[in-house]
Amino acid sequence: MKPIENHELSGLIDGELSPERTAEVRAAIEADPKLCGEFERLAALHADWSAAAAGAAFQPRAVRLPRPPMSLAAAVAAALAMLIVRFLPKFTSAAVGIGIELAALAAVTGLVLVGAQAMSSPRGFPHSQEVDSSA
Amino acid sequence: MDVKPNITAGQCERLLEPLLGRSAGYARAIVGNRADAQDMVQEAALKLWRSIASFDPRRSFEGWFFAILRNCCRDLLRRRATQPLCAGIDDLPEKTAEAQDWEALRSSLGRLSSTHRQILELRYFGQCSYREIAGALEIPEGTVMSRLHAAREALAAAYRLENT
Numbered sequence: 001m002k003p004i005e006n007h008e009l010s011g012l013i014d015g016e017l018s019p020e021r022t023a024e025v026r027a028a029i030e031a032d033p034k035l036c037g038e039f040e041r042l043a044a045l046h047a048d049w050s051a052a053a054a055g056a057a058f059q060p061r062a063v064r065l066p067r068p069p070m071s072l073a074a075a076v077a078a079a080l081a082m083l084i085v086r087f088l089p090k091f092t093s094a095a096v097g098i099g100i101e102l103a104a105l106a107a108v109t110g111l112v113l114v115g116a117q118a119m120s121s122p123r124g125f126p127h128s129q130e131v132d133s134s135a
Numbered sequence: 136m137d138v139k140p141n142i143t144a145g146q147c148e149r150l151l152e153p154l155l156g157r158s159a160g161y162a163r164a165i166v167g168n169r170a171d172a173q174d175m176v177q178e179a180a181l182k183l184w185r186s187i188a189s190f191d192p193r194r195s196f197e198g199w200f201f202a203i204l205r206n207c208c209r210d211l212l213r214r215r216a217t218q219p220l221c222a223g224i225d226d227l228p229e230k231t232a233e234a235q236d237w238e239a240l241r242s243s244l245g246r247l248s249s250t251h252r253q254i255l256e257l258r259y260f261g262q263c264s265y266r267e268i269a270g271a272l273e274i275p276e277g278t279v280m281s282r283l284h285a286a287r288e289a290l291a292a293a294y295r296l297e298n299t
Contacts (some may be wrong), residue, residue: 045294053260058159062148
């Protein structure tokens with residue numbers, strides 16, 4: 001077995017050792033009172049600091065990222081469709097009017113769906129303020 | 136975390152959502168108060184979103200967010216022309232025991248080198264895993280354990296110093 005290094009006690013406390021190494025370090029701690037004392041000291045400090053740091057945590061308001069606005073073409077098309085729905089049935093027979101109205105409603109629904117999709121897409125979003133990704 | 140380059144704003148919000156609580160505590164430990172910490176989390180999320188196309192998928196997304204958040208906090212402190220760990224703490228009429236505890240920890244961290252302080256802030260206030268810490272500090276995951284151990288020993292000594 002590879003000798004136990006002190007920093008592996010930290011790894012064990014943090015649950016970051018592999019299962020095999022965890023078993024080896026645990027066995028070594030049980031067999032060596034000095035190592036056991038060292039582990040217990042570190043574990044107690046870790047528990048104290050974790051509890052203390054938890055006091056700083058709070059739930060911030062949800063993040064809302066910007067969406068690109070609906071394109072001008074989509075907005076104009078939606079407005080035209082609304083005008084058709086509002087005025088065209090006056091000049092046509094009832095059956096034709098209802099047909100046109102339904103078609104216009106379907107078009108509006110389609111445009112709304114396309115607009116919603118566009119708004120949730122990153123395309124067209126101004127990526128002007130690049131952040132230092134090496135931060 | 137699987138982050139695709141064509142991720143939408145809604146998807147990005149959902150990825151950030153589970154990080155908000157611990158990132159708020161992390162920011163608060165750096166800037167010293169809740170209101171600024173809240174603002175920094177929002178600012179970091181926006182900066183992350185604006186540069187999402189440049190995200191390296193080999194890096195931890197969470198670690199990347201914490202790195203951006205740390206930079207936002209440090210920029211704020213620079214704008215205030217104050218030192219990170221000397222900034223104003225929450226101005227509460229009566230400090231709770233909880234607040235006293237984390238402020239005492241923050242004060243002890245202020246005695247350490249920036250290398251040790253940074254890794255401990257990520258581990259305790261950010262509750263980051265080793266992979267996330269490696270991503271935030273851009274160091275190999277294997278280095279995290281030894282550096283964190285050394286930082287803990289330094290913090291234990293600082294604690295002893297403050298309590299004697």
